[in-house]
Amino acid sequence: xxxxxxxxxxxxxxxxxxxxxxxxxxxxxxxxxxxxxxxxxxxxxxxxxxxxxxxxxxxxxxxxxxxxxxxxxxxxxxxxxxxxxxxxxxxxxxxxxxxxxxxxxxxxxxxxxxxxxxxxxxxxxxxxxxxxxxxxxxxxxxxxxxxxxxxxxxxxxxxxxxxxxxxxxxxxxxxxxxxxxxxxxxxxxxxxxxxxxxxxxxxxxxxxxxxxxxxxxxxxxxxxxxxxxxxxxxxxxxxxxxxxxxxxxxxxxxxxxxxxxxxxxxxxxxxxxxxxxxxxxxxxxxxxxxxxxxxxxxxxxxxxxxxxxxxxxxxxxxxxxxxxxxxxxxxxxxxxxxxxxxxxxxxxxxxxxxxxxxxxxxxxxxxxxxxxxxxx
Amino acid sequence: xxxxxxxxxxxxxxxxxxxxxxxxxxxxxxxxxxxxxxxxxxxxxxxxxxxxxxxxxxxxxxxxxxxxxxxxxxxxxxxxxxxxxxxxxxxxxxxxxxxxxxxxxxxxxxxxxxxxxxxxxxxxxxxxxxxxxxxxxxxxxxxxxxxxxxxxxxxxxxxxxxxxxxxxxxxxxxxxxxxxxxxxxxxxxxxxxxxxxxxxxxxxxxxxxxxxxxxxxxxxxxxxxxxxxxxxxxxxxxxxxxxxxxxxxxxxxxxxxxxxxxxxxxxxxxxxxxxxxxxxxxxxxxxxxxxxxxxxxxxxxxxxxxxxxxxxxxxxxxxxxxx
Numbered sequence: 138x139x140x141x142x143x144x145x146x147x148x149x150x151x152x153x154x155x156x157x158x159x160x161x162x163x164x165x166x167x168x169x170x171x172x173x174x175x176x177x178x179x180x181x182x183x184x185x186x187x188x189x190x191x192x193x194x195x196x197x198x199x200x201x202x203x204x205x206x207x208x209x210x211x212x213x214x215x216x217x218x219x220x221x222x223x224x225x226x227x228x229x230x231x232x233x234x235x236x237x238x239x240x241x242x243x244x245x246x247x248x249x250x251x252x253x254x255x256x257x258x259x260x261x262x263x264x265x266x267x268x269x270x271x272x273x274x275x276x277x278x279x280x281x282x283x284x285x286x287x288x289x290x291x292x293x294x295x296x297x298x299x300x301x302x303x304x305x306x307x308x309x310x311x312x313x314x315x316x317x318x319x320x321x322x323x324x325x326x327x328x329x330x331x332x333x334x335x336x337x338x339x340x341x342x343x344x345x346x347x348x349x350x351x352x353x354x355x356x357x358x359x360x361x362x363x364x365x366x367x368x369x370x371x372x373x374x375x376x377x378x379x380x381x382x383x384x385x386x387x388x389x390x391x392x393x394x395x396x397x398x399x400x401x402x403x404x405x406x407x408x409x410x411x412x413x414x415x416x417x418x419x420x421x422x423x424x425x426x427x428x429x430x431x432x433x434x435x436x437x438x439x440x441x442x443x444x445x446x447x448x449x450x451x452x453x454x455x456x457x458x459x460x461x462x463x464x465x466x467x468x469x470x471x472x473x474x475x476x477x478x479x480x481x482x483x484x485x486x487x488x489x490x491x492x493x494x495x496x497x498x499x500x501x502x503x504x505x506x507x508x509x510x511x512x513x
Numbered sequence: 514x515x516x517x518x519x520x521x522x523x524x525x526x527x528x529x530x531x532x533x534x535x536x537x538x539x540x541x542x543x544x545x546x547x548x549x550x551x552x553x554x555x556x557x558x559x560x561x562x563x564x565x566x567x568x569x570x571x572x573x574x575x576x577x578x579x580x581x582x583x584x585x586x587x588x589x590x591x592x593x594x595x596x597x598x599x600x601x602x603x604x605x606x607x608x609x610x611x612x613x614x615x616x617x618x619x620x621x622x623x624x625x626x627x628x629x630x631x632x633x634x635x636x637x638x639x640x641x642x643x644x645x646x647x648x649x650x651x652x653x654x655x656x657x658x659x660x661x662x663x664x665x666x667x668x669x670x671x672x673x674x675x676x677x678x679x680x681x682x683x684x685x686x687x688x689x690x691x692x693x694x695x696x697x698x699x700x701x702x703x704x705x706x707x708x709x710x711x712x713x714x715x716x717x718x719x720x721x722x723x724x725x726x727x728x729x730x731x732x733x734x735x736x737x738x739x740x741x742x743x744x745x746x747x748x749x750x751x752x753x754x755x756x757x758x759x760x761x762x763x764x765x766x767x768x769x770x771x772x773x774x775x776x777x778x779x780x781x782x783x784x785x786x787x788x789x790x791x792x793x794x795x796x797x798x799x800x801x802x803x804x805x806x807x808x809x810x811x812x813x814x815x816x817x818x819x820x821x822x823x824x825x826x827x828x829x830x831x832x833x834x835x836x
Binding site: 148149150151152153154155187188197205206207237240241244267268271379382383385 | 645
């Protein structure tokens with residue numbers, strides 16, 4: 138055995154002792170000569186770069202799959218020869234890095250996408266399985282936070298008119314859900330009447346007195362009611378409950394159970410009562426079908442939307458409106474079912490009037506007046 | 514990063530960590546979350562059964578803290594290669610977990626005064642279990658030298674607490690918080706037509722309270738870094754390996770700089786810089802740790818322990834860190 142100049146440091150992966158060795162680069166292998174011990178051959182194709190390889194740095198190498206042995210080649214002729222003979226050692230190192238980075242990003246995106254898909258689909262699928270007890274307790278607390286001490290408007294003649302209107306709308310539904318319909322005089326703290334309608338869990342539909350006041354005819358109210366009935370029929374409010382619990386669950390997953398005390402937070406519920414565009418479209422489609430079956434012109438729904446839209450754009454055009462304050466504007470997307478909704482324009486455009494209009498009229502003039510005065 | 518001139522290599526991979534994370538999510542947290550969800554939906558959000566379940570889960574997770582810390586150290590050591598040799602931690606995570614749980618109980622029961630002694634017991638346990646190759650580390654010493662510094666920090670914290678509480682009370686009586694309750698009510702009020710001033714008022718007060726709290730956290734961390742530095746240095750001195758000893762050169766200010774830098778990195782990158790934070794911590798330890806004496810490298814052989822392909826899932830899930 139000839140003696141060679143020792144040009145590298147070698148750890149054999151069995152002992153922590155460093156050995157100074159001679160390394161020779163052959164066509165397809167690295168030969169490590171360690172004095173009196175037998176030579177070691179590393180196949181070039183199995184060699185991986187651990188670190189180094191940039192100018193001024195030694196090459197630190199290992200054998201793929203081997204957890205221990207390490208070879209450090211200082212900068213110089215041998216290192217250069219290795220890089221020239223097997224340039225893939227350097228490129229594979231970079232490739233491994235980018236592959237790792239790519240896989241990580243892909244994994245994160247895949248998890249996020251799966252999570253999003255689950256949150257988007259699962260609540261709707263599970264909505265009809267929420268027990269009545271839970272639905273009612275949610276509806277109670279929501280009602281409390283939305284209606285508060287507002288006056289329940291139920292003058293006998295007004296209520297009769299409302300019932301008549303509801304019967305007409307429901308006559309168009311194939312399989313109408315169980316529901317209740319009440320009118321409350323909900324006001325802002327400034328005393329302004331709120332124009333809104335809600336479908337709370339458990340089929341509890343609420344119209345605000347402001348909505349009835351601002352409606353131009355019974356068709357419009359019938360349209361709004363049919364829309365809300367669509368939410369009820371499709372279990373959208375119950376889906377919102379599942380969504381709240383779902384987010385709670387995700388939260389508690391990532392905080393090891395400490396996020397669970399947020400359950401019952403009404404603000405959170407309100408935030409999810411803002412339905413997604415698909416749910417609104419579903420409710421609209423339901424409304425149009427039901428109205429059509431009951432021979433009510435869906436144009437009423439359209440008129441109401443249009444008026445609301447005009448009001449919104451007027452408020453958004455920079456006109457100082459003292460009563461709609463900044464804070465309320467922040468909260469608005471979460472609180473109103475007809476509020477600033479990116480899809481409102483489409484929704485309005487998609488409604489086609491019924492040829493022949495509403496026949497016969499839903500309410501007589503006397504009944505309409507009674508409904509307008511339901512708050513007494 | 515080099516120790517005694519030889520680079521320290523960390524061979525842990527994101528894939529292993531990810532698998533560990535998924536496994537722990539799938540077998541521990543997902544079932545718990547599903548059961549919790551089921552109970553909440555069926556019995557209602559404020560039912561006693563749900564609260565009992567949450568308490569039981571919290572208790573179980575607390576008992577797992579020590580387990581997670583031990584397993585994380587185990588994983589990191591098994592993925593650390595120096596001079597071609599892997600580290601190892603072949604002991605029982607469960608018995609460590611028991612001691613850790615004991616320290617969690619004793620801490621509050623003794624108003625914190627058991628902490629140095631318990632930290633010593635924990636460090637002793639885990640260090641004596643540590644191996645580099647087939648060669649064990651050893652740890653022996655008393656907690657006595659820690660107590661002077663501990664007392665200083667303990668009373669310092671009391672003073673800081675009193676000062677901050679005094680500040681808060683002074684602000685309260687100066688009327689700064691007046692109107693907070695009504696303003697907050699308006700904030701949560703769905704129909705509230707509150708004006709811009711109310712919003713600014715609430716934001717201002719909340720920001721002020723947060724500032725006071727952050728001030729307290731900053732003062733508290735500064736005080737306790739004095740103790741942590743002392744503990745790190747003493748524990749290093751108590752540690753021996755293959756006939757050599759260790760010196761660690763931690764100072765309160767360097768620790769504060771390390772923590773502050775890490776917090777800034779995490780906050781301003783929304784956590785993306787986490788790997789750099791890990792690296793900063795590793796570098797801090799490696800740069801300040803010195804081996805005193807001669808290690809007989811020829812006698813150190815590779816450990817024959819098998820490598821587990823899973824990462825430190827529980828530690829990530831519980832958001833703990835071994836360092």
